[in-house]
Amino acid sequence: MYRSDSDGLQTARDQLVSFSARLLGDGLAVGSAGNMSVRLAGPPGADTPGGADTPGGADTPGADTVAITPSGVSYAEMKPEEICLVSLDGTKLRDGSQETPSSETPMHLAIYAATRAGAVVHTHSPEVVALSAARTELPAIHYAITGLGGPVRVAPYVRFGSAGLAEAAVQALDGRSAVILRNHGAVTYGRDLAQAYDRALLLEWLARTYRLALSYGEPAILSAAELAEVTAESRRRRYGERRGGAS
Numbered sequence: 001m002y003r004s005d006s007d008g009l010q011t012a013r014d015q016l017v018s019f020s021a022r023l024l025g026d027g028l029a030v031g032s033a034g035n036m037s038v039r040l041a042g043p044p045g046a047d048t049p050g051g052a053d054t055p056g057g058a059d060t061p062g063a064d065t066v067a068i069t070p071s072g073v074s075y076a077e078m079k080p081e082e083i084c085l086v087s088l089d090g091t092k093l094r095d096g097s098q099e100t101p102s103s104e105t106p107m108h109l110a111i112y113a114a115t116r117a118g119a120v121v122h123t124h125s126p127e128v129v130a131l132s133a134a135r136t137e138l139p140a141i142h143y144a145i146t147g148l149g150g151p152v153r154v155a156p157y158v159r160f161g162s163a164g165l166a167e168a169a170v171q172a173l174d175g176r177s178a179v180i181l182r183n184h185g186a187v188t189y190g191r192d193l194a195q196a197y198d199r200a201l202l203l204e205w206l207a208r209t210y211r212l213a214l215s216y217g218e219p220a221i222l223s224a225a226e227l228a229e230v231t232a233e234s235r236r237r238r239y240g241e242r243r244g245g246a247s
């Protein structure tokens with residue numbers, strides 16, 4: 001979550017531009033494909049729920065706004081002042097740029113409405129797109145998938161930019177911080193842009209390792225119990241670190 005004052009807004013704009021520039025080098029995008037956004041918390045003093053990285057959280061105050069990358073501007077040339085601002089109901093705000101907000105703005109807003117996401121990243125990364133056309137789920141061949149909440153569902157195909165796609169994405173996200181859009185791409189969210197972006201990289205890596213595993217034959221899949229054990233152990237270790245007990 002980002003503050004909605006001028007410092008918070010500038011941080012959001014700068015991060016959206018710098019992470020967008022990374023998409024090309026990291027192999028997650030070509031041209032201007034994909035988009036990303038961050039949520040700016042409501043006015044100071046608004047009671048905003050914490051735990052932004054937890055999937056399936058409650059609604060946040062209606063005063064939140066969203067900073068989102070513009071439509072059709074190449075990542076290599078994007079400037080902080082070109083970042084658009086929209087309210088959670090989709091109204092374009094005057095404080096943002098005159099550019100047109102991303103065509104996937106409805107999907108970003110639907111995810112903010114349904115979760116505690118602080119940032120959303122959408123890519124057309126190649127391994128995920130390939131998997132989306134051939135599978136209904138990315139299974140757990142590696143325990144790192146617990147970082148996304150578990151096996152990642154593939155949402156049914158619906159045209160880009162539509163309310164139907166937004167709805168399909170939110171439904172398939174249930175209990176996850178990542179979803180794969182059939183014949184389209186990937187969506188991840190996190191407490192901030194760095195976490196959402198790391199999850200996009202993780203999702204692409206998991207899709208690639210799954211494809212490599214398939215080349216050997218039928219891969220072994222981790223069970224729900226094995227994944228639950230990993231999640232519990234990760235929580236225990238994080239708790240230990242916060243108490244200064246890491247070793």
Ligand SMILES: [Zn+2]
Pocket residue numbers: 034104122123124160184185
């Ligand atoms: Zn897309």
